[in-house]
Amino acid sequence: MIKVSVMYPHSDGARFDHAYYRDKHMPLVLTRMGSACKEHSVDKGLAGGRPGTPPLYVASCHLICDSVEAFNAAFGPHVKEITADTPNYTDIKPVMQISEVV
Amino acid sequence: MIKVSVMYPHSDGARFDHAYYRDKHMPLVLTRMGSACKEHSVDKGLAGGRPGTPPLYVASCHLICDSVEAFNAAFGPHVKEITADTPNYTDIKPVMQISEVV
Numbered sequence: 001m002i003k004v005s006v007m008y009p010h011s012d013g014a015r016f017d018h019a020y021y022r023d024k025h026m027p028l029v030l031t032r033m034g035s036a037c038k039e040h041s042v043d044k045g046l047a048g049g050r051p052g053t054p055p056l057y058v059a060s061c062h063l064i065c066d067s068v069e070a071f072n073a074a075f076g077p078h079v080k081e082i083t084a085d086t087p088n089y090t091d092i093k094p095v096m097q098i099s100e101v102v
Numbered sequence: 103m104i105k106v107s108v109m110y111p112h113s114d115g116a117r118f119d120h121a122y123y124r125d126k127h128m129p130l131v132l133t134r135m136g137s138a139c140k141e142h143s144v145d146k147g148l149a150g151g152r153p154g155t156p157p158l159y160v161a162s163c164h165l166i167c168d169s170v171e172a173f174n175a176a177f178g179p180h181v182k183e184i185t186a187d188t189p190n191y192t193d194i195k196p197v198m199q200i201s202e203v204v
Contacts, residue, residue, distance in 0.1 A: 003145055007158075022204050042204035043105055046170075049198025056109075056199045068148075096151025097158045102124050102144035 001038065001101040004071055007060040008092040010045060016058045018044055020089040026061060029082055036074030039064040058092065068098060103140070103203040106173055109162040110194040112147060118160045120146055122191040128163060131184055138176030141166040160194065170200060 008016060026042055041062045045055025065071040075082075086094075110118060128144055143164045147157025167173040177184075188196075 002148065003143075005145075018204070041105075043107075043201035044204050045199060045201050046104065047200045049200075055201065056197060057201075060201070095158060097147060098149045098151075099145035099147050099157065099159075099162070102120070102146050 001064055001066060002068055002071065003099045003101050004063045004065065004075075005060060005097045005099065006063075006094045007057040007097070008090060008094045010054045010056060010058045011092065014058070015091045017089040018059060021059060025082075025085055025089055028085060029061070029063070032078040032082065033063070033074040036065055036070050037063050038066065059090075064101065071098075103166055103168060104170055104173065105201045105203050106165045106167065106177075107162060107199045107201065108165075108196045109159040109199070110192060110196045112156045112158060112160045113194065114156075116160070116194045117192055118194060119191040120161060123161060127184075127187055127191055130187060131163070131165070134180040134184065135165070135176040138167055138172050139165050140168065161192075166203060173200075 022042060026040070030037055030040060043057075043060045043062075045058045045060070047053065048055055063071065063075075065074070124144060128142070132139055132142060145159075145162045145164075147160045147162070149155065150157055165173065167176070
């Protein structure tokens with residue numbers, strides 16, 4: 001299994017609408033991916049590792065799929081629509097990572 | 103529920119023993135935390151968001167607890183022992199984040 005993580009780096013003054021992300025954007029992603037997304041999680045950043053520091057990422061989502069190929073097949077056809085929704089909740093450019101679920 | 107993420111940033115030439123991390127270090131963490139850790143996941147970084155790029159993090163773990171207080175109460179007394187095990191699998195200094203599970 002692989003995990004695709006999309007993470008929104010914290011920066012002072014940046015905009016992020018957590019309610020829209022949770023209630024509109026993530027349901028869009030999950031609907032478009034269908035059964036290819038086996039599990040998912042959404043995080044809202046609270047704090048960094050040291051007291052009083054901001055989180056590295058204000059928000060992130062993690063999508064579990066059988067393989068990179070399965071993710072690409074399910075996500076690829078919808079990337080334009082999904083990306084077009086991003087300005088509706090943030091002006092942060094996300095970073096991505098693909099991991100093996102150990 | 104909160105998620106404590108410990109992430110090991112990729113850097114060229116850095117050392118990370120994934121087998122030790124999976125088979126020795128994570129079981130140590132989970133044993134010491136006991137029932138305070140409700141769920142956990144371990145990731146091995148495969149790739150970045152763009153083709154041919156390295157992952158942001160070579161490895162990470164995510165520990166789910168009821169609250170920050172519950173995490174601190176379970177992890178705090180063992181932080182010295184757990185930190186002392188780190189050089190056995192890596193020379194990377196990890197970064198941490200605390201998130202709310204949405």
